[in-house]
Amino acid sequence: MFFCLHGVSENVGFIYFDEALKTFAIILFFIVLLFGIIFFFSKNILYTAIITFTISTLYLFFGAIQDNVKNIPIINSYSGLLPFLFVVTFCIIIYLRKKVTLQVKWTLYLNLLLIIYCMVDITSILIKLSTTKSDVTNKNNIHINISAVKDKPDVYFLLFDEYPGYKSLEDSFGFKNDILYDKLKNENFTIVPTFSNYSETPFSMSSIFNMNYINDLKRSGEIGQKDLQQRAKEIKNGMVFNIFTQLGYQVISYSVFDVLDKKSIGGNSFILGHNRLLTDKIFHNRFLKDIGWKFLNGKFSIPAFQKLYFGEIKTYNEKVEEGFINALYHKNKSPQFVYAHFLIPHQPFFFDSIGRERNIAHLEDDSVLRNKSLFISYLKYANKKIAAFTESIAANDPSAIVIIMGDHGFRDFNSTKDYEPYNFDNFCAIHYTGSKPPASVTEMSNVNLFRYIFNEYFYQHLPYLENKVCIINEKKKEP
Numbered sequence: 001m002f003f004c005l006h007g008v009s010e011n012v013g014f015i016y017f018d019e020a021l022k023t024f025a026i027i028l029f030f031i032v033l034l035f036g037i038i039f040f041f042s043k044n045i046l047y048t049a050i051i052t053f054t055i056s057t058l059y060l061f062f063g064a065i066q067d068n069v070k071n072i073p074i075i076n077s078y079s080g081l082l083p084f085l086f087v088v089t090f091c092i093i094i095y096l097r098k099k100v101t102l103q104v105k106w107t108l109y110l111n112l113l114l115i116i117y118c119m120v121d122i123t124s125i126l127i128k129l130s131t132t133k134s135d136v137t138n139k140n141n142i143h144i145n146i147s148a149v150k151d152k153p154d155v156y157f158l159l160f161d162e163y164p165g166y167k168s169l170e171d172s173f174g175f176k177n178d179i180l181y182d183k184l185k186n187e188n189f190t191i192v193p194t195f196s197n198y199s200e201t202p203f204s205m206s207s208i209f210n211m212n213y214i215n216d217l218k219r220s221g222e223i224g225q226k227d228l229q230q231r232a233k234e235i236k237n238g239m240v241f242n243i244f245t246q247l248g249y250q251v252i253s254y255s256v257f258d259v260l261d262k263k264s265i266g267g268n269s270f271i272l273g274h275n276r277l278l279t280d281k282i283f284h285n286r287f288l289k290d291i292g293w294k295f296l297n298g299k300f301s302i303p304a305f306q307k308l309y310f311g312e313i314k315t316y317n318e319k320v321e322e323g324f325i326n327a328l329y330h331k332n333k334s335p336q337f338v339y340a341h342f343l344i345p346h347q348p349f350f351f352d353s354i355g356r357e358r359n360i361a362h363l364e365d366d367s368v369l370r371n372k373s374l375f376i377s378y379l380k381y382a383n384k385k386i387a388a389f390t391e392s393i394a395a396n397d398p399s400a401i402v403i404i405m406g407d408h409g410f411r412d413f414n415s416t417k418d419y420e421p422y423n424f425d426n427f428c429a430i431h432y433t434g435s436k437p438p439a440s441v442t443e444m445s446n447v448n449l450f451r452y453i454f455n456e457y458f459y460q461h462l463p464y465l466e467n468k469v470c471i472i473n474e475k476k477k478e479p
Contacts, residue, residue: 001024001114001118002114002117002118002121003027003060003061003278004020004023004024004027004278005117005118005121005122005125006117006121007020007277007278008020008121008125008278009121009124009125009128010277011229011277011278012125012128012129013128013233014229014232014233014277015275015277015278016263019275019278020275020278022275023275023278023279027060031052031056034052034055034056035048035049035052038051038052044103046100046103046104046107047096047097047103049107050092050096050103050106050107050110051092051093051096053110054089054092054093055089058085058088058089058283059282059283060281060282060283061281062085062281062282062283062286063280063281063282063283063285063286064281065081065085066081066281066286067281069081078287078290078291142211142239142243142462144243144246144247144454144458144460145459145460145461146246146247148458148459148460149247149458149459150459151434151457152247152248152249152335153335153399153400153401153432153434153457154331154335154336154337154338154397154399154400154401155244155249155335155336155337155338155400155401155402155403155453156324156328156338156340156393156397156400156401156402156403157337157338157339157340157403158324158340158342158386158389158402158403158404158405159205159255159339159340159341159342159405159406159407160342160344160345160382160386160404160405160406160427161201161341161342161343161344161345161346161406161407162345162346162347162406162407162408162409162410162411163345163379163382163405163406163426163427164379164406164409164410164422164425164426164427165193165194165195165406165409165425165426165427165428166181166191166427167422167425168409168410168422168425169376169379171422172372172410172422173372173375173376173410175376175379177379177383177427179383180383180386180387183387183390184390184404184429184431187390187394187431188431188433189390189402189404189429189430189431190429190430190431191428191429192428192429192430192441192444192452193428193441193442193443193444194405194426194427194428194443194444194445194446194449195424195425195426195443195445195446195467195469196406196407196408196409196423196424196425196426196445196446196469197213197424197445197446197447197467197468197469197470198214198408198424198469198470198472199408199409199411199420199423199424199471199472200408200472201256201407201408202228202231202232202235202257203217203231203470203472204407204408204446205231205235205257205341205407206231206234206235206238207446207447208240208407208446208447208449208450209234209235209238209239209240209241209450210234210238210239210240211239211240211447211448211449211450211451211462211465212239212447212465213447213465213470214231214234214470217470217472232257232258235257235258235259236257236258236259236260237260238259240450241259241260241337243454244337245260247335247458248334248335249334249335249336249337250332250334250335250336250337251336251337251339252323252327252336252337252338252339253338253339254319254320254323254324254327254338254339254340254341255320255339255340255341256316256341256343257341259339265316265319265320265323266312266315266316266319313343313348313350314350316343317342317343317344317350320340320341320342321340321342321385323340324338324340324389325392328392328393328396328397329396331397342382342385344378344381344382344385345375345378345379345381345382347368347375347378347412348368349368349374349375349377349378350378351378351381352377352378352381353376353377353378353380353381353384354381355381355384358374370412375410375412386404389404390402390404390431398433399433399434400431400432401430401431401432401453401457402430402431402432403428403429403430403449403453404427404428404429404430405426405427405428405429405446405449406426406427406428407426407446408423408424408426409422409423409424409425409426410422410423411423424469426446428446428449430453432457434457439455439456443467444464444467445465445467445468445469447465447467448464448465448467451463451464451465452464
């Protein structure tokens with residue numbers, strides 16, 4: 001109970017009650033099972049309880065322990081920490097075996113301690129919940145003149161993660177993306193010369209959906225989990241979603257992020273959300289994250305590890321496509337804003353250019369991640385998806401506004417520089433068949449995308465922000 005309450009207390013607003021309850025039930029089941037196994041041999045309830053508590057605590061809080069000893073020599077690695085924890089557990093088992101009085105005192109102490117901890121966390125949760133309800137995440141206060149809106153076409157926002165712009169593909173990859181560009185132009189798409197303000201997805205999407213730069217952004221050090229969670233919160237309550245809701249739109253999301261009251265559909269490996277916030281530091285999850293990649297290929301490869309590493313992302317993309325198609329073919333009477341976030345052509349590269357599956361055992365090799373020919377092959381696969389989607393929209397919702405774009409450019413250049421320009425070069429194309437042709441732009445950054453959309457297609461007069469790049473992580477990549 002303390003483990004789950006403490007996790008919820010640290011992450012109020014990011015974990016749903018039913019998720020925490022499910023996690024609690026699963027953990028309780030295994031703790032009871034462990035208790036039963038130990039009691040079968042010890043026949044002593046208090047002794048069994050203390051041993052079960054010790055093992056469970058070390059297992060559940062392994063990640064927290066590991067984080068706190070990372071600067072201590074000898075035990076800051078698995079080869080040192082695991083034997084150390086085993087010795088600690090063994091010593092407790094031996095020391096308490098015959099000390100009945102100490103078992104009673106220790107049991108009383110632990111019960112009182114955990115009750116106090118649980119009460120503190122419950123109080124903390126209640127305070128944070130009351131504070132969260134009154135907290136206004138979006139301080140943009142962008143005013144929309146609803147009376148000026150003449151038409152309300154459906155809007156499809158198809159985000160292809162890490163899809164680069166034409167220049168970086170030509171300069172760095174030697175690939176001219178003319179086939180896709182020509183096809184889109186023939187279908188009356190306008191290719192918009194954009195660049196991303198941020199090279200990291202959560203930051204880029206937050207600025208896109210709030211039509212503003214991120215406040216109080218620190219450049220020093222690595223991106224922390226709290227930073228990512230704050231970006232997720234900003235995306236969930238994005239100004240764009242609220243504006244479309246005000247305009248009478250139904251907001252539909254198939255994304256790695258929560259949007260309004262709609263949960264993420266998974267696939268999010270870079271932001272811990274929901275019950276992952278509780279379970280990420282449990283021993284087996286931390287072990288899989290740190291060491292599991294060694295079992296993906298070679299003589300120690302384990303097929304189950306391969307599916308565990310990549311299965312969710314692959315299934316995620318299938319869910320996004322299925323959801324988008326369902327929204328397209330089963331529209332309601334009210335206009336809809338559909339946000340579909342594909343983790344394509346972002347690695348891992350599951351398919352080649354004609355849709356054949358690659359060997360899953362080698363998807364995480366560094367040589368594969370930085371293999372430009374493999375990336376281009378996966379990008380061609382993405383192009384076929386884009387072509388199919390645009391044709392489906394044209395056939396079923398021809399008057400819709402269609403936005404196809406990447407959140408940032410290709411990032412695995414193996415660069416040691418703080419600033420790699422091509423990390424920010426992204427693709428963007430917009431389609432609308434209404435009577436008002438879009439205004440041409442010489443250059444536009446992602447933060448102004450929906451300001452442009454609302455101005456051009458919904459007759460607003462939102463001011464444009466200065467176009468600039470924001471470097472959020474100064475840690476240099478290792479060569």
